[in-house]
Amino acid sequence: MITDLFTQGIQMGIVLFVAPLLMGIIRKIKARLLRHRGASVFQPYYDIFRLLRKDVMMAENASWLYRVAPYIVFAAIWVAAALVPTFATGLMFSWATDFLAIVALLGTARFALALAGMDVGTSFGGIGSSREMMISSLAEPAMLMIIFTVALLAGTTQLSLIAEYISANPIGLRASLALAFIALIIVTLAENARIPVDNPTTHLELTMVHEAMILEYSGRHLALIEWAASIKLLLYLSLFGCIFIPFGMASAPASAGQYAIGIILYLAKLLLAGLFLAIGETAVAKMRVFRVAEFLGAALILGLLATILLFVSRGI
Amino acid sequence: MTALQVILTGLVLLLCLAAFSCVIRTGKAWVRLYYGLSAIISTGLLIGAVPALLFSSGHPQTMILPVGLSWVGTHFRLDALSAFFLIVVNLGGMMTSLYGIGYGVHAAQPRRILPFFAAFLCAMNLVVIADDAFTFLLSWEFMSLTSWMLVMSNHRDPETQKAGLTYFTMAAFGTLMLLFAFGILAGADGGYSFEAIRGHSLPAWGGAIILALALLGAGSKAGLFPLHIWLPLAHPAAPSHVSALMSGVMTKVAIYGFIRIVFDLVGNRIGWWGPVPILIIGAATALIGVLYALMQHDLKRLLAYHTVENIGIIFIGLGLALAFHINGLEAGAAVAMTAALLHIFNHSLFKSLLFLGSGSVLHATGERDIDHLGGLIHRMPYTAFFFLIGSVAISALPPFNGFVSEWLTFQAILASPELPQALLKFLVPAVGAVLALSAALAATCFVKAFGVTFLGRARTAQAGTARETDRFSLTAMAILAILCLLIGILPTVAVDGIGPAVHQLVSAGLPPQGDSHSALSLIPFSSEKSSYNGLIILGFLLLAGSMTAWFIHHFASRVIRRGPAWDCGTPPESAASQYTSGSFSQPIRRIFGGTVFHAREKVDMPAPGETRAAHFSVKMSDPAWAFIFTPLNNLLEKTTERLNFLQFLTIRRYLSLMFATLIILLIMVVVWR
Incomplete structure (x- = not known):
């Protein structure tokens, strides 16, 4: 019981404290690819600490919702990330929810943030919320189709069991999994406001979505939101790890050595995923906002195709 | 009772x-x-x-x-x-x-x-x-x-x-x-x-x-x-x-x-x-x-x-x-x-x-x-x-x-x-x-x-x-x-x-609810397939939220200063500059509106130098009305117009119409039996 709680605690701690580092590494790689020197990989931590120390500057007409939303966002994303198997499967609370609920928790976080964007009543907040919800209302069904695909394959919607199934059974290359993989890449880019859907570093009005929504935030509230955003990115990259390369994960209860191997492999997987993300982001240009619909529509269709393939036969 | x-x-x-x-x-x-x-x-x-x-x-x-x-x-x-x-x-x-x-x-x-x-x-x-x-x-x-x-x-x-x-x-x-x-x-x-x-x-x-x-x-x-x-x-x-x-x-x-x-x-x-x-x-x-x-x-x-x-x-x-x-x-x-x-x-x-x-x-x-x-x-x-x-x-x-x-x-x-x-x-x-x-x-x-x-x-x-x-x-x-x-x-x-x-x-029900972990898990088929425990989720959320709040209140700045909204340096005076329902759903309208509602946006922008106001209007048509109910209505109206002459018959004709109807109904009953 105590050890179970302890490993679950480790998982919660890892997602919390590794997330900014992952963000820093991705930024560093991107900078190096562009022949900049780039900031230290620990810069996101410094940013968070600096923001935490600063006073909050808030609009006069901001309501309680505006003040509560960062905590809701942070808590919902943190809980969601804590329930995704990272270095081990079958952790203490893994049975409490399934893949569908994890995605829905991210939906709760987004709902709160989109409302907060509209709270002050500025046009930037409105444009950000409106576009964020447009993107998510196409990305979320695509994500659900991906869930359908892996759930039909593994016969369960529990992520832990999905990871165990895929690592235990030599399923080889599947057309359905390949389609789901491409769809998941698209959804990850869209949900985390990455290029080509959104640009995480810009403050240029015509191109920003996520940044416009949180434009009014400052101080500790902004720190929480930025931190939550990095956890969300870590969550999505962990999903790649746990669905497509679930190898080397410990299966709770396991020995300390297995957990250690699991953690090291998990960090390696994250690094690999981050590397690909950075390379991909450097290689493509951002697309116009209304092209995003086609981009995400492609993900939805791919996911649906993968699901239909599995409805016809579990062997495809 | x-x-x-x-x-x-x-x-x-x-x-x-x-x-x-x-x-x-x-x-x-x-x-x-x-x-x-x-x-x-x-x-x-x-x-x-x-x-x-x-x-x-x-x-x-x-x-x-x-x-x-x-x-x-x-x-x-x-x-x-x-x-x-x-x-x-x-x-x-x-x-x-x-x-x-x-x-x-x-x-x-x-x-x-x-x-x-x-x-x-x-x-x-x-x-x-x-x-x-x-x-x-x-x-x-x-x-x-x-x-x-x-x-x-x-x-x-x-x-x-x-x-x-x-x-x-x-x-x-x-x-x-x-x-x-x-x-x-x-x-x-x-x-x-x-x-x-x-x-x-x-x-x-x-x-x-x-x-x-x-x-x-x-x-x-x-x-x-x-x-x-x-x-x-x-x-x-x-x-x-x-x-x-x-x-x-x-x-x-x-x-x-x-x-x-x-x-x-x-x-x-x-x-x-x-x-x-x-x-x-x-x-x-x-x-x-x-x-x-x-x-x-x-x-x-x-x-x-x-x-x-x-x-x-x-x-x-x-x-x-x-x-x-x-x-x-x-x-x-x-x-x-x-x-x-x-x-x-x-x-x-x-x-x-x-x-x-x-x-x-x-x-x-x-x-x-x-x-x-x-x-x-x-x-x-x-x-x-x-x-x-x-x-x-x-x-x-x-x-x-x-x-x-x-x-x-x-x-x-x-x-x-x-x-x-x-x-x-x-x-x-x-x-x-x-x-x-x-x-x-x-x-x-x-x-x-x-x-x-x-x-x-x-x-x-x-x-x-x-x-x-x-x-x-x-x-x-x-x-x-x-x-x-x-x-x-x-x-x-x-x-x-x-x-x-x-x-x-x-004539079947869900399996008994609750599993080895908690009596409150919702289980549609079996706990190996899927389960959901709302109470744990809420508890988790409250725990994570209160931990965060505790941490913030102990280690971060607690000052809140109020000022005018920033809005990238150009805070608008008028409340009309906010997003409205129409502008909020505009991206969705762009994506789905054209096919489903035949939405057409019309922007009337005055030429440079002209002083009249610009106009923007959206036209949408409701598919249920456009394809089903309006045509049905028109058909009904046309038919009733055609049949309008029935209103001005002599009593003799009315009686013979009624008689004919009766005969037809009787024939139908005979055939049906």
Whole structure:
């Protein structure tokens, strides 16, 4: 019981404290690819600490919702990330929810943030919320189709069991999994406001979505939101790890050595995923906002195709 | 006294209340007394129905009154399904009555509302306990007419007049279809009691025809696309607590009619193709309903279109349940049916809550157009909070109740590769994708509805000076909001509660709930396949949130400074610079509007140097009207014009026409026999 709680605690701690580092590494790689020197990989931590120390500057007409939303966002994303198997499967609370609920928790976080964007009543907040919800209302069904695909394959919607199934059974290359993989890449880019859907570093009005929504935030509230955003990115990259390369994960209860191997492999997987993300982001240009619909529509269709393939036969 | 006698006594009391309200004066105290009595009676009916659902264990209570058709009598029956719907109806009745104690006194002409309110409640109860076709149709029509009177309470408004006409026509059409359906079910000998109908043999084509008629008849009342057109007109026209009843409860009674006919009376006489139209229409209704809702800027109309969406979701659940049931896959049927019934209950909760909230906003500001509102979270904090809970719940977000029923529907979809028919194998995943899309769009729609109404800055003076609503209204909303949360975190209680009704319909139930980890885990098939524990999620969220808050308050700066909004350095003076409902949904309109609504944007930009204002307009056409109802209307008009000459015949000709008709009918009877 105590050890179970302890490993679950480790998982919660890892997602919390590794997330900014992952963000820093991705930024560093991107900078190096562009022949900049780039900031230290620990810069996101410094940013968070600096923001935490600063006073909050808030609009006069901001309501309680505006003040509560960062905590809701942070808590919902943190809980969601804590329930995704990272270095081990079958952790203490893994049975409490399934893949569908994890995605829905991210939906709760987004709902709160989109409302907060509209709270002050500025046009930037409105444009950000409106576009964020447009993107998510196409990305979320695509994500659900991906869930359908892996759930039909593994016969369960529990992520832990999905990871165990895929690592235990030599399923080889599947057309359905390949389609789901491409769809998941698209959804990850869209949900985390990455290029080509959104640009995480810009403050240029015509191109920003996520940044416009949180434009009014400052101080500790902004720190929480930025931190939550990095956890969300870590969550999505962990999903790649746990669905497509679930190898080397410990299966709770396991020995300390297995957990250690699991953690090291998990960090390696994250690094690999981050590397690909950075390379991909450097290689493509951002697309116009209304092209995003086609981009995400492609993900939805791919996911649906993968699901239909599995409805016809579990062997495809 | 049996539960059924309790219910019937309550209904008689409701009718007495309706009669009593005709003679009372219309002072505030009397109106309050009226709604208070109606709340008490509804509570009694609710308490009477609960044990009938939980402890009936397959023994329905019946009663025959010697009134009505002479060879049929009036049959009543209380089984688990009726009891479940009685709970939905009377919980809604109770909450809207409680709300009415505060809200009802604002009515300009209470006598146009009071008698029909109680009669409407009574009629809905009668529909769900009727046990013969005659009583059922009579109660159904009684329900339609009383609700029509309520819609027409503000009859001088031309919009209300249009709504009333449309509603009246559609209600008559729906009842007509059901009349035919029962005609076929009863057979040539006219055995109208449901007991006799279950025993009849149907002709081979009977199942298909009855399914189609039930979809048309009950579907037009429930709001299936494209028969939903009356709903967004009529629901907003009624006073808000009545809108809540019509949207939250009456549509459910219509679904009851559908379930009773298709799952109970027709029974196993529907072929494997039966679920196909239900699933297709359900999916189309869900998607188009939410897209319509996104395009609205009238709060109550938006909510009414959302009812259309949710009806679609419920019908998807029913279609899946029928598909599993026909193929003998009872575990899947139980999950799908549980999902549908739970969503019926959930929707009645949060839709009532949202309509009551919109009623408070309407009373406080006199505005239904959300583009004239804004910033109400400061002026009406409690209403805003409850409306927010309703919005989160209807957007299917954890840890609230809407998520549980949609999660169950998705679980049923994931079980459907077991279905043997190839058509269903292709159809069900597509339906799943549509369901996912409409759920995500619903969240967008409620960010818009809540954000534009309650957040931001006040767009008009009325919105800036609004005042919080009264205590009774707030109590009603608070109870509904708490129920939304409770069912979200304790779904097993609700699922166990509706178990008997599910068992009655598909003769199977969910496996025993709870697993080795927790007794509160919701388990549709087995804990290896999927489970959901709302309480743990809520606990986790609260823990993570409070840890974060504790950390922030100890280690971070605690200072909050207030200043003008930053907005990239150019804070706008005018509240008109905020996003409105139209601008919020513009991206969605760009994506879907062109194909679904034929949306055309027109920008009239003056040339440089010209001083006139720029104009922007959007034209949209409603596909249901454009492709079905307007052509139908035109056809009707042309036909009546052609037949107009019949009005000016001589008496001789009229007599010969009548004679000819008689002869033709007699010939038909001879041939038929």
